[in-house]
Amino acid sequence: xxxxSLRHFGxxxxxATLGLSALTAQAAPPAPTAKEILATALQQAQQQHKNVLxxxxxxxxxxCHLYERFLEDPQMKSxxxxxxxxxxxxxxxxxxxxxxxxxxxxxxxxxxxGSSPEPGFPFLVITSQAGQPLINSNxxxxxxxxxxxxxxPREIDWYIAMLKQAAPALSADDIAAQQAWLKAHAH
Numbered sequence: 239x240x241x242x243s244l245r246h247f248g249x250x251x252x253x254a255t256l257g258l259s260a261l262t263a264q265a266a267p268p269a270p271t272a273k274e275i276l277a278t279a280l281q282q283a284q285q286q287h288k289n290v291l292x293x294x295x296x297x298x299x300x301x302c303h304l305y306e307r308f309l310e311d312p313q314m315k316s317x318x319x320x321x322x323x324x325x326x327x328x329x330x331x332x333x334x335x336x337x338x339x340x341x342x343x344x345x346x347x348x349x350x351x352g353s354s355p356e357p358g359f360p361f362l363v364i365t366s367q368a369g370q371p372l373i374n375s376n377x378x379x380x381x382x383x384x385x386x387x388x389x390x391p392r393e394i395d396w397y398i399a400m401l402k403q404a405a406p407a408l409s410a411d412d413i414a415a416q417q418a419w420l421k422a423h424a425h
Contacts, residue, residue, distance in 0.1 A: 272327050272343040276369065279325035283367045289404055290369075291322035294348045294361040296330040297338040301387035302360045304423075308387075314419055317412045321405035322364070330359060354382040361386075364404040372404040394420045 270278075279290045293309075295302035308314050309324060318324065329344040349355070351363045352374045361384055362375040377383040377396050385393035398417050401408055 269339070269342065272341045272347040275325050275327055275341065276347065276365075279323045280365075280367060280369050283323040286323065287367070288321055288323050288407065289367065289372065290365045291318070291324045292351070292363040292365065293324065293326045294329050294344065294353070294357075294363070295326065295359050296328060297335075298332060299330070299359040301358075301389075304387040304389075304425075305360045305362075308419065308423070311419065314416060317408065317416060320412065321401075321407040329361075352376065352381070353384070357382070358384040358386050362400070364400060373400045375400070388420050389424045394424070 276290070276292070279292070282288075283290045293302075293305065295305070309318060327344040327347065328338065328341045329348055331338045331340050348357070348361055348363075351365070351371050353361050353363075353376075357376070360375075364372045364374070366372055373379075375385045375396070377385050377392065385396050388394045388397040394417060397420065398413060401413050401416065405413075
């Protein structure tokens with residue numbers, strides 16, 4: 239093969255690669271909006287006769303990772319899923335982070351559900367099957383006093399109060415198990 243043929247082949251290969259990359263990038267579906275995430279969760283909650291637990295979090299947030307660990311613990315997950323459809327919305331991501339972006343409309347949804355402009359993370363909201371906010375993680379309903387991941391005794395107490403108010407499907411034993419788990423994993 240001549241040098242000219244190699245150049246032509248290299249150019250053709252580069253064009254094909256760039257074209258494939260452009261097609262792949264265009265083929266990726268857009269990320270769901272916060273309203274779409276909520277609508278899907280509400281539809282599932284209505285079908286399953288549960289409430290919705292909305293978790294507003296960010297990828298860089300240590301307390302958010304702790305709360306995810308709590309939700310994903312096999313025992314806690316089975317208890318949580320008795321009462322809730324869990325939906326996650328990304329907010330507060332760092333500008334310019336190419337790997338993590340806010341869920342479109344997430345900040346507006348969080349604000350509409352009772353958060354302060356800078357609520358801290360995670361911010362939790364429990365809604366009814368119809369989407370009506372029942373309670374959120376603002377300690378005693380005080381705007382700007384978000385418990386985040388419940389670690390301190392007063393935060394754990396508020397989280398348990400949230401469950402008692404908005405999770406009638408949970409038994410006293412279920413709630414006690416969640417409280418014990420949180421206390422055992424407090425840092």
